[in-house]
Amino acid sequence: MPKSIVRTYSKYTKEALTLLSGLIRSARIERKLSAQEVAERAGISRSMLQRIEKADPKCEIGAVFEVASIVGLALFDAELSSSKLANNIKRTEEKLALLPQRVRKSKKAVDDDF
Amino acid sequence: MPKSIVRTYSKYTKEALTLLSGLIRSARIERKLSAQEVAERAGISRSMLQRIEKADPKCEIGAVFEVASIVGLALFDAELSSSKLANNIKRTEEKLALLPQRVRKSKKAVDDDF
DNA sequence: CTAAATTGATTTATAAGTAACTCATTAAAC
DNA sequence: GTTTAATGAGTTACTTATAAATCAATTTAG
Numbered sequence: 001m002p003k004s005i006v007r008t009y010s011k012y013t014k015e016a017l018t019l020l021s022g023l024i025r026s027a028r029i030e031r032k033l034s035a036q037e038v039a040e041r042a043g044i045s046r047s048m049l050q051r052i053e054k055a056d057p058k059c060e061i062g063a064v065f066e067v068a069s070i071v072g073l074a075l076f077d078a079e080l081s082s083s084k085l086a087n088n089i090k091r092t093e094e095k096l097a098l099l100p101q102r103v104r105k106s107k108k109a110v111d112d113d114f
Numbered sequence: 115m116p117k118s119i120v121r122t123y124s125k126y127t128k129e130a131l132t133l134l135s136g137l138i139r140s141a142r143i144e145r146k147l148s149a150q151e152v153a154e155r156a157g158i159s160r161s162m163l164q165r166i167e168k169a170d171p172k173c174e175i176g177a178v179f180e181v182a183s184i185v186g187l188a189l190f191d192a193e194l195s196s197s198k199l200a201n202n203i204k205r206t207e208e209k210l211a212l213l214p215q216r217v218r219k220s221k222k223a224v225d226d227d228f
Numbered sequence: 229c230t231a232a233a234t235t236g237a238t239t240t241a242t243a244a245g246t247a248a249c250t251c252a253t254t255a256a257a258c
Numbered sequence: 259g260t261t262t263a264a265t266g267a268g269t270t271a272c273t274t275a276t277a278a279a280t281c282a283a284t285t286t287a288g
Contacts, residue, residue, distance in 0.1 A: 002247040002273055007157050013179040015199040016189040022206035029213045034234065043121050045277045050236070057176020058275070060245095064175050065127040075130040077191065085129040092136035099143045102264050104256050116243050116277040148264065159247045164266070172245070174275095216234050218286050 009057055020064070021055035027071040028053075042066045123171055134178070135169035141185040142167075156180045 009017075028038055039049045044063050052059050052067055068075055076085065123131075142152055153163045158177050166173050166181055182189055190199065 002245085002271080004273070005246070007174075007176065007180075009176055009180055010183055012183045012189075012199070013176060015203060016179050016183075017176065019190060019199055019203050019206060022203060022210060026206055026210050026213065029210070029217055032217045032219075034217045034219075036234080046235085047237095047278080048276070051275095057179075058174050060121075060172050060275090061175040061178050062121060062123055062127060062131065062171020065130050065171075066121075066123055069124055069126045069130075075126075076133065085126070085133055089129060089133050089136060092133060092140055096136060096140050096143070099140065100256075102255055103143055103146050103148045104263065105146075105148075106257065116241080116275085118243070119276070150264075160265090161248080161267090162246070174245090214286075216285055218233065220287065 017055040021053050023073055024068055024071055025053040027073045038070055041070050131169040131171055135167050137187055138182055139167040141187045152184055155184050
């Protein structure tokens, strides 16, 4: 049972969201796409797009990324072609394969901090 | 009244999500942070973190970004300091100020496509 | 100037997500 | 090898977000 959710966000998170939403709106207008049009293409409502462009942290990340790609905004500096993305995914997977599968606190000081 | 939502995502969106989730998990393990610990610090449940690390498109973007910053993952290549983010936000706002406030289809061919 | 479309803001019924819990599995520390 | 904490997976009650609709305001095209 969920308890009443009250999230807080770090300054960094808020800024990242603000930047992303600004870039999206900016890109949409530059390409002369109306809110309605973008919303339809993304399969979301216009009200949802409004929230995305206002940096609402509660938006589904999938919807946000979809809108970004529709207005031609490159995520991860990785061209819309997506080939670079695929490469990075592969590299990340390889890296993960080498890392331990679980994390466990060791009893005596690993000197983890800083 | 919402109708039954069935979203689709472009390949690009899916890849971007996969990459981000992989980077998050990877960063978490490298820093020896348990799922429980990260979830608590982010103010989310462990089950939510599981979904984030599985690239679930329906996760709140705010929660995802918050987790990313907690595990030390830089969004937008912009250092965790966030000073660069602030600069970019400013530049985006200035750009937006210059763009038209609304988008409107012109009657006769602006030759918008391709 | 005028018309009309775009946008912003609200509201509401309904659909969907979330936290909490449980339990089995498994891998890491000793 | 043994212990035990970490993870993965699934369930459910309850909270929340979502799409749709409406309406006023405003800006752009002609």
